[in-house]
Amino acid sequence: MTNNQQTTTTSILTSDRYIAIKSPTGLTYNKTLRVLTRGNNGTEIVPCKWNDRSKRLESLAAGGPSVPAMYSPTPKLIAKLERAGISFQFINEAEAKSLTE
Secondary structure (H helix, E strand, C coil): CCCCCCCCCCCCCCCCEEECCCCCCCCCCCCCEEEEEECEEEEEEEEEEEEECEEEECCCCCCCCCCCCCHHHHHHHHHHHHHHCCCCCEHHHHHHHHHHH
C-alpha cells in the first residue's frame, strides 16, 4: 500500500432485533411479548409469540401485521424511543423464543 492509498471500512447495519416494550411487570405477560412494529396505521405495539413451526416471532393481533418488523439498534433510533418515553429492550430471535416458549 502506498502513502496516498486509503483503507476504507464499511459496516452493514442489519435489522436483526425486535423492540420489546417493557411494562412494570417485565418483558412478558403470559409468555407473550409486546413488540413495536410498523403496521397498517403507522407504528403499533402488537402482542407476539414464537411460532416453532415457522421459526419466527408472530403477532397474535387480529388484522395487524403477522410478523413484527426488526430494527437495527442505531443511536438515532434509541434516542427517538427514549425521547418518546418508551421503556424498551432490543431482543434477538433466540431471546424472543426463550421468553415466549
